[in-house]
Amino acid sequence: MMFSKLFVALALSLGACAQTVYVAGDSTAAKGGGGSGTDGWAQYLGQYLTIPVVNSAIAGRSARSYTDEGRFTTLINTVKSGDFVIIEFGHNDGLSGTVDNGREDAFGDVYATTATVTEADGTTKVIHTFTFYMQNAIVALKAKGATVIVSSIWVGNSIGAGPRFVLYAQEVAATNAVTYVDHYDYVAQAYNKIGETTVNTYYPIDHTHTLPVGAQVVAQAFVRGLLCGTSTLKAKVNAAGTAVPSESISQPFFPVSQKY
Template sequence: MATGAATATGAFAAGAGGGKHRSRTLFIAGDSTAAQKYADAAPETGWGMALPFFLGRTVPVANHAVNGRSSKSFLDEGRLTALLGAIKPGDLLLVQFGHNDSKAADPTRYTEPWSTYQDCLRQYVDGARAAGARPVFATSVERRRFDTEGRAVPTHGEYPAAMRALGSELDVPVLDAQALSLELWQKLGAEPAKAYFNWTPEDQDNTHFSPLGAIEVARLVAGELLRTRVLAAAEVRRLEDEIPTSWITWPAPPPAA
């Protein structure tokens, strides 16, 4: 994980010239791995729930990630439009999709990495920039999957590479959560990594996170926000600190619409 000091540059350098860092909201558009979870889903935890532990108070988080969405279905349901209605100039839009884009049997969610996936991601970039906000990409966090020799293996096909390439083309920072999480799972090993997922012998969930896993993935994301200079050193915190899992709480589910 990247934890070295860095300073933001360009139009989004908060507090340029030594002044105080102004408040700017970090919006998350993503899927279930990032989403807010409620009491009926505990202990499943989205990494977006833990991200505020690593960000300063001048960077509040507005988590719009929703279970089961792809870059396409999030758009088609009008969720990006609603998000952009709340975003303000200077805010950040962090986009993480890919888990559900690969579901070829579901035309409401499926995208092809080098065509429709990139086409959808362009809409997030264009929308954010039109609103005066800064788009940021995050490659999909890896699932817990190991081969017979104990090596952590990637599960997202060409989607991370397609996002990286589009980020380079459009000058959008890319937080490489896919590569860093794969490295973390490898370091932990197959059995210890289970504690980071919502894994039980009855429900062998190798995709969604436990409180511990959400905290560690959020730490990776915050470190990448610093490394890529999206945020300045004064806007992140606790990157080396142990975060108690008791800090995670699950509110009551919202009323049915």
């Protein structure tokens, strides 16, 4: 009986100490990607780590809609001290036109900036910047004892300077003293080595959503970013992860300093 109680206590203690990686993002990271056989990169991250990955990315979301739908709140309530949270948005956060699509953020990178948008029914709504939604989530997650990693996102059909949300992600990470992984640049580096002909085969429906083979490349690019950075998560990278292709980049492979 005494042995049984000790075993249960030990098991509960180990369970309490177990770490988990959570990923918050959009279809580029989500299970099933954008449909038509595509898949998100976060589905393949777990094979490169020694701790489990919970992919909480949801297709069609932005930093704003992930907030408004309560998904960040759910994540904040779920994580425990010692867990890791990777946040990667930007694909759906751009301006949507005269009618609000429920995802767009106010333009700019200033926390306090707001904008008024018109809903489909003619009513108006005040929205905030990408920085506002991201920073609120980061602060709450850090308060729970989670280690937050902000990651930039790969989108586009050419290799060049990244969209403004790449820089916004970098800025919000620096402002809140959390690790930044320049995922955009590491994917660009990987794609540049693989070549346009092969890379185009990764995208069956557009230049955003990858087939599983492409998602693997994007996952490996993130792992390489981890290995070349300072996050404590890199201590959880396994042998398969340390063997991923590509090398460290000491500066952005493509310039992302210009806002547009």
